[in-house]
Amino acid sequence: MCLKDNHLHLPTLSSPFAIEGMSFRNRVVLAPMSGVTDLPFRQLAWRYGAGLVVTEMVASRELACNAGESWARLKNTGITPHMVQLAGREAHWMAEAAKIAAGNGADVIDINMGCPAKKVTGGYSGSALMRDPDHALSLIEATVRAVDIPVTLKMRLGWDETTMNAPEIARRAEAAGIRMVTIHGRTRMQFYKGQADWDAIRAVRDAVSLPLVANGDVTTLDDATEILKRSGADAVMTGRACQGRPWHAGVLAGACAAPEGQARLDVISEHYEMMLAFYGMETGVRHARKHLGWYIDRFAPDAPGHRKASVLTATDHKAALSGLLELLRDGETAVERTMAA
Numbered sequence: 001m002c003l004k005d006n007h008l009h010l011p012t013l014s015s016p017f018a019i020e021g022m023s024f025r026n027r028v029v030l031a032p033m034s035g036v037t038d039l040p041f042r043q044l045a046w047r048y049g050a051g052l053v054v055t056e057m058v059a060s061r062e063l064a065c066n067a068g069e070s071w072a073r074l075k076n077t078g079i080t081p082h083m084v085q086l087a088g089r090e091a092h093w094m095a096e097a098a099k100i101a102a103g104n105g106a107d108v109i110d111i112n113m114g115c116p117a118k119k120v121t122g123g124y125s126g127s128a129l130m131r132d133p134d135h136a137l138s139l140i141e142a143t144v145r146a147v148d149i150p151v152t153l154k155m156r157l158g159w160d161e162t163t164m165n166a167p168e169i170a171r172r173a174e175a176a177g178i179r180m181v182t183i184h185g186r187t188r189m190q191f192y193k194g195q196a197d198w199d200a201i202r203a204v205r206d207a208v209s210l211p212l213v214a215n216g217d218v219t220t221l222d223d224a225t226e227i228l229k230r231s232g233a234d235a236v237m238t239g240r241a242c243q244g245r246p247w248h249a250g251v252l253a254g255a256c257a258a259p260e261g262q263a264r265l266d267v268i269s270e271h272y273e274m275m276l277a278f279y280g281m282e283t284g285v286r287h288a289r290k291h292l293g294w295y296i297d298r299f300a301p302d303a304p305g306h307r308k309a310s311v312l313t314a315t316d317h318k319a320a321l322s323g324l325l326e327l328l329r330d331g332e333t334a335v336e337r338t339m340a341a
């Protein structure tokens with residue numbers, strides 16, 4: 001297909017798209033992010049109009065053995081479809097975990113083959129699986145066989161620049177029954193360095209006819225349009241750009257306007273309360289700190305260090321929230337003053 005044709009057929013971000021057996025309300029997907037896209041965050045992203053949201057990765061063996069925080073990661077209320085991401089290195093545990101997830105309300109299982117973290121790749125899961133496509137395929141086949149809900153796959157371009165095997169794995173995954181592939185346009189060895197290579201994702205487009213989601217450094221509407229054009233993908237996935245603005249995927253999809261002023265403070269307060277309710281007071285206060293930090297960095301970037309630190313170290317939830325709101329109000333006043341000058 002020539003570029004001109006491709007441009008003419010560029011899908012609109014706000015339009016629905018489908019995988020076999022299921023359709024999604026638009027083409028902007030919130031990326032799975034461990035420690036970030038917990039249930040409160042996903043609920044907000046969903047309410048503001050993200051087309052699809054994905055849980056944090058759930059370690060398959062832990063889930064099957066009832067250990068760790070896996071069960072909390074599996075929870076869902078009010079989001080349809082419920083897409084659960086599983087990570088693991090053994091076909092047996094992936095299959096067991098997939099059955100548990102499906103039995104507990106998952107509508108889609110996503111297999112994580114993209115995580116670069118040493119803790120994960122050291123255990124030969126995440127992107128390490130891309131180094132051994134035969135083994136990766138055995139995991140995929142076992143997962144697909146275990147459940148009768150759609151199974152999707154998220155991976156990188158390859159392990160490093162000499163082994164860009166995403167097209168080969170995608171082709172084999174399609175034959176094994178995978179229903180959608182997401183590609184982060186970096187290799188594992190790049191971690192998060194440099195720019196994601198949106199053009200390189202096109203090699204996967206050319207290899208499979210599955211629905212394809214393109215990911216990596218999508219922040220603005222222009223980025224979202226450009227990654228679709230360059231990769232030939234059907235949908236985009238955005239991750240870090242949503243930190244400190246859970247509504248952002250919905251904004252990119254044209255489903256909502258970014259909240260401003262008091263409306264923004266209200267969402268942020270609600271997010272805080274949701275985290276306290278989800279994790280319990282003590283863990284909630286600790287867990288919420290990274291989100292508060294992102295809100296401050298985004299909306300009060302010039303906040304004095306000592307005020308930011310006092311919000312982020314507060315152990316009392318009321319003190320943390322009131323300190324945060326004060327900082328954000330001051331941040332807005334500073335922006336208004338700059339604009340008036």
Ligand SMILES: Cc1cc2nc3c(=O)[nH]c(=O)nc-3n(C[C@H](O)[C@H](O)[C@H](O)COP(=O)(O)O)c2cc1C
Nearest residue numbers: 031032033034056057112184216217218238239240
């Ligand atoms: C804090 C953090 C946690 C992540 N956790 C996961 C995860 O659990 N599963 C996964 O497939 N990818 C994970 N990723 C990768 C993202 O899903 C996404 O592929 C990557 O951030 C690139 O997209 P972006 O440039 O829009 O952020 C994580 C990324 C970040 C920054």
